[in-house]
Amino acid sequence: MITPAPAVEPGFDTLPVDDLADAALRQARRGGATYADVRLRRVRVLRERVRDGRPESSQESVETGVGVRVLVDGTWGFAAGVELSPGGVDALAARACALARTVRPLRGEPVRLTAEPVPAPVDWQSPYEVDPFEVPAAERTALLAGWCGLLRDGGAHLAEAYLQVFRESTVYHDSEGRRIRQRRIWLHPMAFGFRIDAGDGTFEAMRTLGPPAARGWEYLTGTGWDWAGELARMPDLLDEKAAAPRLEPGRYDLVIDPTNLWLTIHETVGHATELDRMRGREAAFAGSSFVRQQDVGVLRYGSPQMTVVADRTTPHALATVGYDDDGVAAGSWPLVTEGLLVGVQHDRQTAGAAGLDRSTGCAYAESYRHLPVPRMPNVSLCPAPDGPDTDELIGRVRDGLYVVGDNSFSIDMARVNFQFTAQRFHRIRNGRLVGQVRDVAYTGTTLDFWRSLEVVGGPQTWLMSGAGQCGKAQPLQIAAAGHGCPSALFRAVPVMDTRTGATG
Amino acid sequence: MSTPGPQETIEMALAAARGDATVVIVESGVDRYLRWADSALVAAGDADEYRVSVVSVVGGRVGAVSVSGRVGRAEIVDAVDGAEAVARQAPPAPDARPLPEPGAASPHWDDPVRPLASGVLAGLVEQLSTGFARADRHGQVLHGYAEHRARTTFLGTSTGARLRHDGSAGHLEFTARDGRGAPVWTSAVTDDFTDVSVAGLQDDLDRRLRWERRRVDLPPGRYECLVPPSAVADLMNYAYTTAGAGAAAQGRTAYSRAGGRTRIGETIAGVPLTLRSDPRAEGLRCAPFLVAAASSGARSVFDNGLPLGPTRWWEQGRLRSLVHTRHSAEELGMPLTPLVENLILEGPPGGGAEADLIARTRRGLLLTSLWYIREVDLATMALTGVTRDGVYLVEDGEVVGAVHNFRFNDSPLAMVRRATEVGRTVPTRARDWGDAVAHVAMPMLRVPDFPLTATTGAV
Incomplete structure (x- = not known):
């Protein structure tokens, strides 16, 4: 792969960051802070929507600012602003210290951060070939309009294409001596086709399966996903979906494609193994977890075929960074090994509160205005080294469904009861696909589901996908997490009819 | 600097x-x-x-x-x-x-931005x-x-x-x-x-917490539910944010009818519900002019500065208006009703407080909030989600115990069609969707036959 010259952020790369960070850390110390960190962050975002070949919406936005987080008397304070001058950051550090003192009466146990190594100053950048922000606007819009054209030419009645691109630049310094500069580019293109039934006023829709990826513009032109091929196939699949019969609710064997299974992993394994949720820190908002800290090393999460790893290092995955927003180096660690729960995810303060020695490096703040909170790393299901391909998995099913593409997703606060739909449910009879069914959802509970996993596919079925818009914390923060997985076969999963609500 | x-x-x-x-x-x-x-x-x-x-x-x-x-x-x-x-x-x-x-320009245009009280x-x-x-x-x-x-x-x-x-x-x-x-x-x-x-x-x-002391197990099924204002706000959020007139006329929303028409004029609620916006509504004030830094399906940058006034989306249970840009209003020959950043759902005058609705319930479930709501079918606005932090069994006008949580599958449009009673409208905030619509006031709704399709022990 060609590594281009680092993407340039005019007005950010040239900031006197050492002076700014030093001013903030100095003021924090004067204000009584025993620990402080400074995060200068710029997020450049492009959002573009094309409907039926005509532009509906396009905006490029750039957000720049600085957040100062302090620990005064074991109490957090945080202030964020946009004045990137020594005087400006000095004032923020003072505000953060003042806030910590104001809220000191509400403190419980003093905050304890795990001891972590201090790396030498470092500069990290995610790999990409073509910076999407350097692509002329006309070329971007033309490409999306072309996608709409492919869908319309194939017979879709309406088509829309949507692109989001993010370039996140962060400079992080803390009072323990960490100095880290990072830049990450990721994007999510998608297209929708609609089939309108003029007779009864109803419609059916279908979305592309191409996942978001930490790649550059090359991702839209053929590297990492075959958009043209997918868009060419979609209109016929959409017609078939619109005309498909419904399904008798009941228990069915499911071969779940990685384009759908990634989201189930995100909801039932990723969030359930966040230590802050397990400890009740999100009980008022994002929710808790059925997993308890004492379950680690004991809980049978799934069948022996289930091995799940967490990492922030896989190239092109959405949570991949060099260092987290506590300045902890990215790593890789197991969550579930051959069905047994063996690990969880956390940041310095959550690990410290839980009495652990080290953080797994999962702190992340959406913008300069947000406090770092523990966020999901890449959480991925491992393929079987000599495992079967998807056709072979389908061949093992007498009466079931092949589930493709994520769609509607909902799970309860403790990550137990879920209901997921898909872009397509293909009926399997006697090991062969015999056409789609519609208005279907698969449901169940987390442990039952993972214990029904019979076979995982081989590396040839594996796909890195992910969630670009995962929300957590108050104020709400959006983060991105990657999820890789193979195709996999689950036996006797409850399937419902979404029109009647009837379950099997 | x-x-x-x-x-x-x-x-x-x-x-x-x-x-x-x-x-x-x-x-x-x-x-x-x-x-x-x-x-x-x-x-x-x-x-x-x-x-x-x-x-x-x-x-x-x-x-x-x-x-x-x-x-x-x-x-x-x-x-x-x-x-x-x-x-x-x-x-x-x-x-x-x-x-x-x-x-006319805003009279306070030149005033400095009011600093936030530090305390x-x-x-x-x-x-x-x-x-x-x-x-x-x-x-x-x-x-x-x-x-x-x-x-x-x-x-x-x-x-x-x-x-x-x-x-x-x-x-x-x-x-x-x-x-x-x-x-x-x-x-x-x-x-x-x-x-x-x-x-x-x-x-x-x-x-x-006192209600929680007596636990009751109930199977999944259809129950009469008292849906509180915060949960109604979450449901109305879907009803409002998908109400673009242009998309409806294209046939791709729950407000579409065959042949490029919309459902305007149809009776959509079983009780005389009015869904409205008013930038000057007391306690719910929002910008009385349109602001669009970028266009979306429901808002056009070409409409920036358009004055916004009181707008009735549903009137007495009938769908009266969908959300227009000047473009969609001209194209479809309909009155211009742009997006307003607040939303009020009201029933007939004299709607009761929560206690009144409980007292008038023979057997039903009082909900607290809804969570993790997602669209299951765009064509019908069918949603799924779960109940959260309190489902209480009401019998003969009194709360008699607390039930576990449920998953539901229903459409807000189907729910208002079945609704039989509307409580007093109060300012609230959608628990799941937060300030997707910035300022809202909602009533409690009595909704019979709410399909609770699964139970969950999750708390």
């Missing part, structure tokens, strides 16, 4: 503009918040925001750029140049038209401190969040509009557990916390 203020920024940007039409939006504000878990602080923040957005129109083509942060003269000119460069490359915008004729959290800290101690005495722990947010929006256009809106909002919410039953939840909308009583909210939590 001196940077231009909002009004000066707008004049600077408009002076630098060379396009056919230019819109400049400046948003300035601050957020202050506290977050606690297990009756102890977990986060406190104080964050400023400052954003300048420029929309340039060149030959019916649009470029939109937004810059947030310290924005000096150089950045302002860069943003204008950037927006114009994008506009020159863009294909023609289908909704292109001259900007609205400006009305906005101080009084709350004292109340919370007392509240944590009370919870501790009763063997309870409290989780929750309090936020105050102030935003001032300035809109200036090359056609002479100079409009300003000063808004602020706050909310406070508590989850309580006492180790005996499932958690309970309550919330309040406020501006700056001076009008909320933590002790009063704790009284409500205590009442709910």
